[in-house]
Amino acid sequence: MRRITWVLAIIMSVALVLAGCGKKDAASVVKDLNDVSDKLESKQGAYQGSGTMTLYTGEQPQEYKVEVWYKNPSYYRISLSNVQKNVTQIVLRNDEGVFVLTPSLGKSFRFQSDWPDSQGQVYLYQTLLHGITADNNRQLTEDGDNYVFEVAANYQSSALVRQKIWLAKKTYEPKQVQVSDSEAKVVVDVKFDSFKFDPEFTKDSFDMQKNMATGTPSESTVAEVDENGNPVSAPAEEEVAGQVTAELGDFGVIEPDYIPAGVKYKDYHKIEGSNDHAVLIRYDGDYQYTIMEARPLDRAVSLAPGTLIDLGFTAGVLTGDEQQTLTWMNDGVEFRITSANLPVDEMMQIAASMEAQSGK
Numbered sequence: 001m002r003r004i005t006w007v008l009a010i011i012m013s014v015a016l017v018l019a020g021c022g023k024k025d026a027a028s029v030v031k032d033l034n035d036v037s038d039k040l041e042s043k044q045g046a047y048q049g050s051g052t053m054t055l056y057t058g059e060q061p062q063e064y065k066v067e068v069w070y071k072n073p074s075y076y077r078i079s080l081s082n083v084q085k086n087v088t089q090i091v092l093r094n095d096e097g098v099f100v101l102t103p104s105l106g107k108s109f110r111f112q113s114d115w116p117d118s119q120g121q122v123y124l125y126q127t128l129l130h131g132i133t134a135d136n137n138r139q140l141t142e143d144g145d146n147y148v149f150e151v152a153a154n155y156q157s158s159a160l161v162r163q164k165i166w167l168a169k170k171t172y173e174p175k176q177v178q179v180s181d182s183e184a185k186v187v188v189d190v191k192f193d194s195f196k197f198d199p200e201f202t203k204d205s206f207d208m209q210k211n212m213a214t215g216t217p218s219e220s221t222v223a224e225v226d227e228n229g230n231p232v233s234a235p236a237e238e239e240v241a242g243q244v245t246a247e248l249g250d251f252g253v254i255e256p257d258y259i260p261a262g263v264k265y266k267d268y269h270k271i272e273g274s275n276d277h278a279v280l281i282r283y284d285g286d287y288q289y290t291i292m293e294a295r296p297l298d299r300a301v302s303l304a305p306g307t308l309i310d311l312g313f314t315a316g317v318l319t320g321d322e323q324q325t326l327t328w329m330n331d332g333v334e335f336r337i338t339s340a341n342l343p344v345d346e347m348m349q350i351a352a353s354m355e356a357q358s359g360k
Contacts, residue, residue, distance in 0.1 A: 026140040029147055030133055036172055037129050045072035047125055048199040049174065051192035053080075055312050056185070057352040058257060062313060066123045066190065069199075075206040076116065078123065080314060087331050090214075091115075091308075091315045094206045098308060100315050103214050105332055107296070110208075111317065115308040120154045122177050122188055125195075128165050130154065145169050153179050156310055158345050160187060171197075188312060253279050254293055254333065258353035260346045262286030287346065289339035296334045311348060313355045318344060330355060 024032075039045055050067045062084065069077040074093060081088040090101040093115065100109040120127035132138060135151035142148065146166045153160040161182050166175040173195040179188040204210040253268065263285035271278040278294035306319035309326060316328035325338040326347040335354065337347045 026138060029140065030138075033129050033133055033167075033172060037126070037133070040070070040126060041072060043072060044198065046070060046199055046201065047195065047197050048201075049123075049125065049192055049195040051123075051190055051194070053123060053312075054189045055352070055355075056187055056189070057312065057349075058355060062355060064313060068123050068125075069201065069205060070125070071201055071206070074117075075201075076124075077206055077211065078121070082313065082331075085331055088214075089314050089329070090211050092206060092208060092211055094208070096208065099208050099211075100308075100317070100329070101208070101212055102329055102332075103212050106212070107329060108208070108212065109317065109329075111306060113306075113308050119156060119308065119310065121310050122155065122163075122179055122190055125174055127154070128167075128174055128177060131163060132165060142169075146175055155179070156344075157348050159349070173197075253281070254335075254354055255281065256291070256350045256353045258349050259283065260285075260287055260342070260350075287339060287342040289337055289342045289347075291350075292336040292338070294334050295332060309344070309348065311351050311355075313352070316348075316351065318347075326351065 040047070047070050048068070050065070053064045053066045055062045055064070062082070065079075065081040065083060067077075067079040069075075076091070076093040078091040079088060080090075088103065090099075090103065092099040092101060097110055098113040098115050101107070116124060116127070120130070122128075131151050131154050132149045134154070137152075139150040140147060141150075143166065145168060147169055149165045149167070151163060151165070153163045159181050160179045162184070163177060163179045165177050167173065168175055174192050176192065177188070177190040178186050180186050259265070263283050266282040266284040268282075269280045271280060278292060281291040281293075283289050283291075306317045309316040309318050309328075311328060314328055314330055316326050319325050319327070320338075323338065323340045324342075324344070324347075325336050326344070327334065327336045328351060329335075335351065337350060339347070
């Protein structure tokens with residue numbers, strides 16, 4: 001009887017040891033993630049992922065197909081396709097700089113920037129890894145074949161407070177990300193349907209002209225700007241202006257759903273005689289700002305050197321010092337919010353509230 005009891009005790013002890021060996025704590029997983037991060041920064045570092053991003057910033061959720069390519073040391077290609085509008089924009093970084101491309105319209109923004117080194121994007125794997133490893137108050141749970149980390153959000157918008165990140169236990173591939181606001185409401189939800197380490201990219205995978213050819217654009221050009229933001233070269237506008245007017249026409253007025261507290265609509269002006277159908281909306285109160293909307297001529301729009309701003313549905317560019325302007329392109333329309341006192345967070349919320357609107 002004693003022998004049987006002794007044997008059972010040994011079996012149970014071995015089972016407990018084996019069970020413990022198969023379960024990792026947060027510190028062990030973080031150590032592994034640091035190794036994954038080091039590999040991405042090595043000469044062979046690369047990944048390719050795709051999925052669906054849903055934004056809950058307006059009255060109706062907006063869905064986007066997201067595709068992300070990365071190759072060390074600093075080559076990026078992010079494709080965002082609006083499911084409802086069938087419009088694709090590409091953020092590209094290569095040795096020549098950072099580009100924001102709309103292939104279907106032949107529109108190209110080019111500027112010098114360290115993006116995304118100093119900024120986080122929810123669909124970038126490096127951002128997710130940094131969010132986990134940098135938060136000493138991280139929480140780890142398990143969900144089937146996935147580890148689930150809950151950590152602080154580290155994005156441009158201060159409205160995004162917490163995030164939950166699902167990683168596959170075996171490979172640490174990202175499976176899902178949910179970013180929430182201060183009221184624990186999910187604002188951004190990204191679900192990856194594929195992710196691959198060490199993919200083989202072709203020589204021109206990150207080439208601007210090659211990526212512009214992915215759509216059916218008209219003649220595409222790149223706006224070269226000097227240190228003052230002035231275009232170095234631009235094609236003649238007379239002939240092109242007539243083409244755009246005939247093809248695109250008036251788009252109405254696109255008004256934001258969101259207005260900051262203490263601010264009221266002031267007035268609206270249509271700029272007569274403009275070939276790009278420009279309109280100007282002014283707001284006054286605690287903050288004073290204007291919203292300019294236009295269909296730009298069929299050439300790339302010149303932008304002064306600025307900061308790339310992740311608006312979720314597209315990339316914007318923030319320029320200026322005492323008076324700042326946030327510029328972005330959506331569905332063929334260029335938007336500019338300009339103000340001397342409106343915080344960037346508020347600009348971003350206004351922009352997000354205009355994304356699903358149609359001209360009135």
